[in-house]
Every structure is written in structure tokens, then in C-alpha cells.
Amino acid sequence: MSYQVLARKWRPRSFATLVGQEHVVRALTHALSTGRLHHAYLFTGTRGVGKTTISRILAKSLNCEQGITATPCGQCAACTEIDTGRFVDYVEMDAASNRGVDDMAALLEKAAYAPSRGRYKVYMIDEVHMLTGHAFNAMLKTLEEPPEHMKFILATTDPQKIPVTVLSRCLQFNLKQMPQTHIVEHLSNILGQEGVTFEPGALRHIAKGANGSMRDALSLLDQAIAHGAGKVEEQGVRDMLGTVGEDHLYALLDALHGEDAGSLLGVADGMAARSLNFDSALQEFAVLLHRVALTQFAPQAIADPLERERLLPYAAAFTPEFLQLAYQICIHSRDELALAPDEYTGFTMGLLRLHAFRPALPGASVAVVGAARPLPVIAAAPAAEAVRPEPVVVTPAPEVAAARALHVAEPEPVLPPYMADPEPAAPDPAPVAASEEPSSHVPPDGAGLETAPAVAPAAVMAPEAALDWHGIIQGCGVGGMVRELAQNCELLERDGTLLHLRLAATHRHLNAMPSNANKLQEVLSAYFGQAMRVTIEVGDVQSETPAQRDDAARRLAHAEAVASLETDPFVQELVERFDATLVESSVKPLSGENP
Known part of the structure; x- marks a missing residue:
């Protein structure tokens, strides 16, 4: 007796045995039960997901001798002949080898005749996207209004190549790839009925190698049984597939x-x-x-x-x-x-x-960037540690801890001078103006939150009337969105460590992100040398903001540059000789010293 491959032997014969396409089965069974049958169906999906199988089951449901049903008997002459490919009224056409207009014309000529034995003539065209443009045009009229006894079933792996005129005449069902869990369960069931011993891990490798195709999984299973001499073992499947364990x-x-x-x-x-x-x-x-x-x-x-x-x-x-x-x-x-x-x-x-x-990582030195952390062993945290930020206790593995112990005596890496943290500068006891460059020293977290340092910087000791908000912004060196926020605020008052600002209503969007205000607060704390708090209200500003001051300075510099060019003898000669015009918008004042 000749051997029949598993992919053919275990091809589903009914909707109940079909695996992984429940959404298609539900729609077709309801249509068959209620009699709402369309004349053209299009099944799309990758190889081995059940397009031809569903086509045959649907043909049996339409031509079963027990009547139109979602559960064909599988025993009558029509069902058995469709399963074996001998039913005269069920035609499977391969569009890859019969793709011309003449092939399509010959097929459609037979569609006008009534079925010989069955209830319906069912034409199944596989890989329909391979048809030529003329062949598609030839079938359009028949596909839209076929005879009452005619049903079309089209199948393709590439629906993008099918004309929209054909798509609009069909009910389209997209068959999904098989989940690995469904493949493993189906293969387990088949091996149990075949009496083949197997290891579950081997089936998982086969399901992964099948990549969503049940037919590929069954073919790989055949190969694995032959490779393992009647057994399906995980190591043998790995060697067969060349997969990485x-x-x-x-x-x-x-x-x-x-x-x-x-x-x-x-x-x-x-x-x-x-x-x-x-x-x-x-x-x-x-x-x-x-x-x-x-x-x-x-x-x-x-x-x-x-x-x-x-x-x-x-x-x-x-x-x-x-x-x-x-x-x-x-x-x-x-x-x-x-x-x-x-x-x-x-x-x-x-x-x-x-x-x-x-x-x-932020704050990491060059010498230790990417340094390995000990591989931890996860253990339950004690109850007393429940309020700590990290709820798990991380303990280095013994072999990693031993390896790290070998390097305990190594000296700390020496950073280049430009990477080292600068030493905090001692405060200058002599008073200086508030607009001078502030100290770059930033106190550590938690320092100076309640009381000012013993010798405060000049900016802290200056009276409110002497505070120059524009100079403070320039001295902070802040940039980006935070600078825009500060530039469009006016300083209302200062109460100790509290700075109260007012933001122009036209720029309220700059205060939409709390991170901008928090960053400004950090920069000002570094500038004043103590922890500062900043409150920002939105309203109509009463005094000139730094942004308005800078804009006025830019306009003045531009006007002076234009006046300087207009009085320049060379420019005057060009204007007079060539009837030229000085385009003021193109004038840019020189910044800094004249090069």
C-alpha cells in the first residue's frame, strides 16, 4: 500500500475539523444555514492556510445529496468524488498555467450549461492573480451575473494584483496565518492518532519553522518522523531545521x-x-x-x-x-x-x-560606560523593605560575584580634566553687581533648602530693586524652550527664595509643560546658590520683558545698520549710478566686533 503524506491524509473534510480560520467558518456556515449564498467568493492568504480546503468543503456543502448544509455528510457520491477530485461539476483551474484569454473563454463557455450531476457548478480558480488583464476582462460580465447554477471561488496569495473590478464582484475573506499554539495542538492530535511518540519541544520548533502555514507544518512533521526513525525528538528536529537552541x-x-x-x-x-x-x-x-x-x-x-x-x-x-x-x-x-x-x-x-x-547613562564616566552589572538572583523582598523604591532584592550570582572580587583592588579610573567635576568655587566675600557672572557651584540635593549659606552670593544678597531679570537670564546661560519661557516673563517680586513671575498671555503655551518651569527653577537655584522656588502666573505684563527688550535692541541695531549703509559713499554711488534700491529686510547688523 502506497504511503499518503500527512498533509493530504489529514486535510480537513468539514468545517468542524478546520483549524485556525474561525472567522471564515462562521460566515460561511451562517450563509449556508440561512440560504444567503453569494455567487463569487475570494479567499486570500499565504500558502498552506486552507484556501483550497475551504473551497472543497464549500463545494461539498452546496452539492451534498442531503441538501445545502453547513455539515456535509462526507459519505455520499458527491462528497467523496469532490474529496478525490473526480466530481464533474467541480472544476479546479490553476491560473498560473491557464492564464490567457483563450483559457478563460473556454472555461466560461461551459458555464452556460446546467450541471451534470450536482446542484451547482463550482469553478475554483487558484492563484487567480496570475491571469492576464484580458483574461480578467473576459470574465467580468459572467462573474457579475452568472447563471443561477454557477458559483465562482477564487483563491490568491497576492490580492493586490487583482483588479478592483473583480474585487468588487466577490465576497472577500482574508485567511490568517496559523498561530503556533494551534499548530502544536493539531500536530499533537495527529501524532496521537498515528501512534508516533514525540516531545512537545520538537513540535514547537516545527510550528515556528512553519511560519503560520499548516501545510508546511505537516510537511516538516513528515520529515521529522523520517529523520527520527519514527520518533519526533527535540534535538533531532533542531538538527534537521538548523535552528538555534x-x-x-x-x-x-x-x-x-x-x-x-x-x-x-x-x-x-x-x-x-x-x-x-x-x-x-x-x-x-x-x-x-x-x-x-x-x-x-x-x-x-x-x-x-x-x-x-x-x-x-x-x-x-x-x-x-x-x-x-x-x-x-x-x-x-x-x-x-x-x-x-x-x-x-x-x-x-x-x-x-x-x-x-x-x-x-547620564552622569556615567567614560571609563565605566557600559560596565556590566552583576547578574542578579531574584528573591522575595522582606516585609520591612516593602516601602523602598525597589521591591525586589538583587543578589549577584556566585560566579559573577567571584569574578567581580578579582577586580576589587583595581584603582578607580582617572577621568580626563575636561570630564572631571569642577571643584566648587569658594564664595567671593567682596560684593559684586547682580548682573555679573554667577558661581557655577550647585549645592548637592537637600543642601540649602531651609537656610541660606553662611556667605551668600551677591545675587542672593542684592535687594529686590537691584534685581535685573534680563541680566539674570543672560547669566544663567539657559537655552531652548526654558529660555523662551523666562524671556517672556516679567519679575513681579522676590520673597526670600520665592520668585514670582508673570507670563504674557500670548505665550501661555510655553508654560503648558511643567518640565519647563521645573528646569527654570533648577537653573535659578544654581544661579543664586540656593534652592529657589518659582511661581508663574499668566496675564498682561506691565513692564518690559527680556524678550521685548531684546527685540527692541535688534530693531535699533537694524536701524543703525541701515542708516550706516545709506550714508556709505560706495552704496550712495551704486544707488545713483544703477538706480539701485537698498532692500532693508536683507540688512543684517554685525554682531560683536567688525571682522
């Missing part, structure tokens, strides 16, 4: 965490020795980085508790910035594999990028 992926994570380039290259050499697919390795490693990032921000998104428990230490060990950068490097390295001298070179260069590039 989790042990390699987690080894890469461990090497990245330890900043061990030698271990990274060792993992790559081991993968090359097993002839594993480097493109698939980068893809799977990007997926793993995505899972780690999910664990950081939304642990509940990891449904498997064992996987979540394994990912938690890595989520605590890597910074979110590094995970984002590593993910970008993986996907770009995968795109560049085709440009590399060979895949091994491209893969190892991607790993070296992961090792070399780390995001610089």
Missing part, C-alpha cells in the same frame, strides 16, 4: 552581561561547527531581547511562568537602553548578512558591535 541564545546573553568577547566568539564558533543558520540566530536573539524587554516593563505579558522566571535576572541585569540598542544592532546585522564576506563574518561582527556599543 535556547542554550546558545542564553549563552550569548551571559557573555554580553560579562562583557566577555571571547565567550561571544566561542558561541559563534560552536554554532558554525553545527552548521546552524546565522540569519535565524540573529532573528531568534532579537526575539529573546524583546522578551527580556517585555519582562522589564510588562512581566505579565510573559504567559509562561517558567520562561518569566528565567528572564527576570536578565531583565534586572541589563538596562532598558542597552536592550533597545542591542535589538537594533541585531535586526540591522541581519539585514547586512547578505553584504558580508560570509555569514560567519557578518554574524561575529554583529556580536562585536553588541560588545562594543553601550548607551552612555
Whole structure:
């Protein structure tokens, strides 16, 4: 007896046994039950998701000897002949090899005749997007108003290539790719009925390799049974597919965490020795980085508790910035594999990028940017620590702690002079004007919040009448949106550490973001040398704002520049000789000294 492949043997024979297309099954069964049958159906989707299978089931439902039903018997002559491809009134046409106008004309000529045995003539045109433009035009009229006994079923993997005139005449159903869980359940059921022993992990690899296609999954299952001599084992499926196991992926994570380039290259050499697919390795490693990032921000998104428990230490060990950068490097390295001298070179260069590039955190010195943190072991926090900001206790793994102990005696890295924090300047006891450059010293958090320092800067000691708001803004050196906010405010009063400002109503949008006011408060605290509070009200300003003062200064400088050009002898000669005109809007006054 000849062997029948699993993809054909286990092809669904009814809507009840169809897997993963519940939205299509629901619509078709309701239409068959209520008798609201359309004359043309279009099924779209990738390969192996059930387009031809649904077409055959629909043809059986229309021609079953028990009547039009959503549950064909599967035993009558019409049902069995449709399943075996021998029913005379069910025609499957491959548009890839019969794509011309003559082929379509020959098919439509037969549509006028009544069915020989069945209730309906059903024409199924597979890969319909392969038809020529003339063939599409030839079928338009019949497709719109076919005979009562005629039903069209069109199937395609590329609906974008079908003319809209055809799409508008059909009921379109988009078949989705099979979820991996559905594929695993279906394969488990088939292997149970076939009496084949299997490991669940092997089926997960097959489902992942099928990429949403049930037919591909069944073909891979056939191959796995042959490869394993009647058994489906996880290691055998890995070797067959050339997939990268989790042990390699987690080894890469461990090497990245330890900043061990030698271990990274060792993992790559081991993968090359097993002839594993480097493109698939980068893809799977990007997926793993995505899972780690999910664990950081939304642990509940990891449904498997064992996987979540394994990912938690890595989520605590890597910074979110590094995970984002590593993910970008993986996907770009995968795109560049085709440009590399060979895949091994491209893969190892991607790993070296992961090792070399780390995001610089604020306040981190150059010597320690990207330094590995200990790989933690997640433990339950004691009840007394429940109010602390971090609810988990992070303990270094023993092997990582031992490695870090070897470097305890190393001296602290010496930063370049331009990277080192400046020493706080001692306050000048001599009084200076408020508009002079303030000290750049910023007190640490919590210092000077209640009382002023023993020797206050001159700006703090100056009376309110002597405060020059424009000079203060210039001395702060603030820029961007914060400067715009300060420039369009007037200083109403100062009460100790409180500065009360009024913002012009026309610029109320500058105060829409609280971060702008908070940043201005920080800059002013640094300028005055003590913690300052800033309140901003919106209203009509009564005095000249720094922005208005700067605008007036710009207008005055522009007017002086225009007057200077008008009195220039050379310019006057040009105007007189060539009847020229001085375009005032193009005049720009020189800033600073004349070059």
C-alpha cells in the first residue's frame, strides 16, 4: 500500500475539523444555514492556510445529496468524488498555467450549461492573480451575473494584483496565518492518532519553522518522523531545521552581561561547527531581547511562568537602553548578512558591535560606560523593605560575584580634566553687581533648602530693586524652550527664595509643560546658590520683558545698520549710478566686533 503524506491524509473534510480560520467558518456556515449564498467568493492568504480546503468543503456543502448544509455528510457520491477530485461539476483551474484569454473563454463557455450531476457548478480558480488583464476582462460580465447554477471561488496569495473590478464582484475573506499554539495542538492530535511518540519541544520548533502555514507544518512533521526513525525528538528536529537552541541564545546573553568577547566568539564558533543558520540566530536573539524587554516593563505579558522566571535576572541585569540598542544592532546585522564576506563574518561582527556599543547613562564616566552589572538572583523582598523604591532584592550570582572580587583592588579610573567635576568655587566675600557672572557651584540635593549659606552670593544678597531679570537670564546661560519661557516673563517680586513671575498671555503655551518651569527653577537655584522656588502666573505684563527688550535692541541695531549703509559713499554711488534700491529686510547688523 502506497504511503499518503500527512498533509493530504489529514486535510480537513468539514468545517468542524478546520483549524485556525474561525472567522471564515462562521460566515460561511451562517450563509449556508440561512440560504444567503453569494455567487463569487475570494479567499486570500499565504500558502498552506486552507484556501483550497475551504473551497472543497464549500463545494461539498452546496452539492451534498442531503441538501445545502453547513455539515456535509462526507459519505455520499458527491462528497467523496469532490474529496478525490473526480466530481464533474467541480472544476479546479490553476491560473498560473491557464492564464490567457483563450483559457478563460473556454472555461466560461461551459458555464452556460446546467450541471451534470450536482446542484451547482463550482469553478475554483487558484492563484487567480496570475491571469492576464484580458483574461480578467473576459470574465467580468459572467462573474457579475452568472447563471443561477454557477458559483465562482477564487483563491490568491497576492490580492493586490487583482483588479478592483473583480474585487468588487466577490465576497472577500482574508485567511490568517496559523498561530503556533494551534499548530502544536493539531500536530499533537495527529501524532496521537498515528501512534508516533514525540516531545512537545520538537513540535514547537516545527510550528515556528512553519511560519503560520499548516501545510508546511505537516510537511516538516513528515520529515521529522523520517529523520527520527519514527520518533519526533527535540534535538533531532533542531538538527534537521538548523535552528538555534535556547542554550546558545542564553549563552550569548551571559557573555554580553560579562562583557566577555571571547565567550561571544566561542558561541559563534560552536554554532558554525553545527552548521546552524546565522540569519535565524540573529532573528531568534532579537526575539529573546524583546522578551527580556517585555519582562522589564510588562512581566505579565510573559504567559509562561517558567520562561518569566528565567528572564527576570536578565531583565534586572541589563538596562532598558542597552536592550533597545542591542535589538537594533541585531535586526540591522541581519539585514547586512547578505553584504558580508560570509555569514560567519557578518554574524561575529554583529556580536562585536553588541560588545562594543553601550548607551552612555547620564552622569556615567567614560571609563565605566557600559560596565556590566552583576547578574542578579531574584528573591522575595522582606516585609520591612516593602516601602523602598525597589521591591525586589538583587543578589549577584556566585560566579559573577567571584569574578567581580578579582577586580576589587583595581584603582578607580582617572577621568580626563575636561570630564572631571569642577571643584566648587569658594564664595567671593567682596560684593559684586547682580548682573555679573554667577558661581557655577550647585549645592548637592537637600543642601540649602531651609537656610541660606553662611556667605551668600551677591545675587542672593542684592535687594529686590537691584534685581535685573534680563541680566539674570543672560547669566544663567539657559537655552531652548526654558529660555523662551523666562524671556517672556516679567519679575513681579522676590520673597526670600520665592520668585514670582508673570507670563504674557500670548505665550501661555510655553508654560503648558511643567518640565519647563521645573528646569527654570533648577537653573535659578544654581544661579543664586540656593534652592529657589518659582511661581508663574499668566496675564498682561506691565513692564518690559527680556524678550521685548531684546527685540527692541535688534530693531535699533537694524536701524543703525541701515542708516550706516545709506550714508556709505560706495552704496550712495551704486544707488545713483544703477538706480539701485537698498532692500532693508536683507540688512543684517554685525554682531560683536567688525571682522
